[in-house]
Amino acid sequence: MAAKYVFINNQLFLEQDAKIGFSDLAIQRGYGIFDYLKVIDNRPIFIEDHLNRFFNSAKDMYLEVMLTREQLKTAVRELVHINKTPTCGIKLLLTGGYSEDGYAMGTPNLIISQYPLNMEEENEFEMGLKLVTYNHQRQLPYIKTIDYLQAVRLRNFMQENNADDVLYHNNGAVTECPRANFFMVTGNEVITQKENILKGITRSKILDFKIEGYTVIEKDFSIADLTGIKEAFISSTTKYAYPVSIIDGKMIGDGKIGPVTKQIREQLFKLTYA
């Protein structure tokens, strides 16, 4: 594999040399925010939306971003170029910075790193995802913090429940997956949770879609409301709209990708490759 570079505070490092001092508040106190976007054929997708959210997350957590919006865009382009990965995922991560006493905030460290991107252009599925519900309300849900304590910890729980991912609920109110939003499709509505979730950028695109015969709407719904739904899917930057076949062992529809999910998936591809 070719050498891969990472930006730390706008300096390039070889991946193996890209390090952060132990006193950083991300390490000491789990304090940081990030965003993740995809780049396809050198085109950063929805980068304005991602940067809006990145700057908002930083502001909400009282973290200063050392680069301007334009400098961040330049850094993303430069990283894609130097790593020779015209199609990839890019993560912008901002930490609480070096803290002398391990608690007070320092000057944030900015890490820009690159990940392989699995192409998701196919539209046929033997099966969609299997989800298992779990009662947990993420803290500061509207801010894209680095807190995935529960999600990472629940990997064993997922395996024990023969699931691919977790679907969080807040005492019965369905919210989101750890890294994706959740949608359900009824006879005439495409519904996603309105409250206590991270408002995904793919989710926001879907909310603007016109689907014939359906209202696309954000509102509160519960686990009980999942009974009898026609389709379910999750949305994220890497998954687009991805069908869900099983929730808590119960099949959704016939378990295959449904027509609404398929249509939304295709519209997302169009938007991405426009």
Next chain:
Amino acid sequence: MAAKYVFINNQLFLEQDAKIGFSDLAIQRGYGIFDYLKVIDNRPIFIEDHLNRFFNSAKDMYLEVMLTREQLKTAVRELVHINKTPTCGIKLLLTGGYSEDGYAMGTPNLIISQYPLNMEEENEFEMGLKLVTYNHQRQLPYIKTIDYLQAVRLRNFMQENNADDVLYHNNGAVTECPRANFFMVTGNEVITQKENILKGITRSKILDFKIEGYTVIEKDFSIADLTGIKEAFISSTTKYAYPVSIIDGKMIGDGKIGPVTKQIREQLFKLTYA
């Protein structure tokens, strides 16, 4: 200042060279656990309790500790010796390790670092701490994870409310401070919360104390129950028992350290310097 060393995975590094690769799950996902103990005149205080909790936290988060209990003790002694700090605080921190995809766990990184310890031997206070209550339930409260997102973020809120620290409550049920347990003293009871808190080691020592005329007890209590209490204090490794003078702007007793807090504080000193 003399050179200061840090252990990373049982290797000594100068503090400025003690670094962790950017792909560690602490940085990427806020995933890690820790413990903090004090060393006084080369004697690690309550180290067995701290190591018990450290190993329990690690187990609960599916993290393997690369060193045995004895090796950890040796490392603590060695660090105190090489840094020439017979009296100090020691932090053991275990991360989720390097993750290729930024999500799956790797082999944990173990960081052992040393902090200055403020001596807290005085027993007279002009004033105790000013606390401001805040509705937040810590996730995984029984595990000493590195998650202090809310606590670090609330520093501005504290300042705006002229407070020294936050007192969390869970929809009215008083729980704990971000880094300390909370006690209230009524006419005949010394009470600390029983549920949804980190069970501090200083707290556990206090629960074993005999206080004449008082029952020392763990049980559920609410913000409303704070009205008319005689004394309040917080407990932690660095603060021992530390008086609280004001909660949400309201004075507790006459605002000075009360006789029960004083007595508990003295008993903790005795136990520490025994």
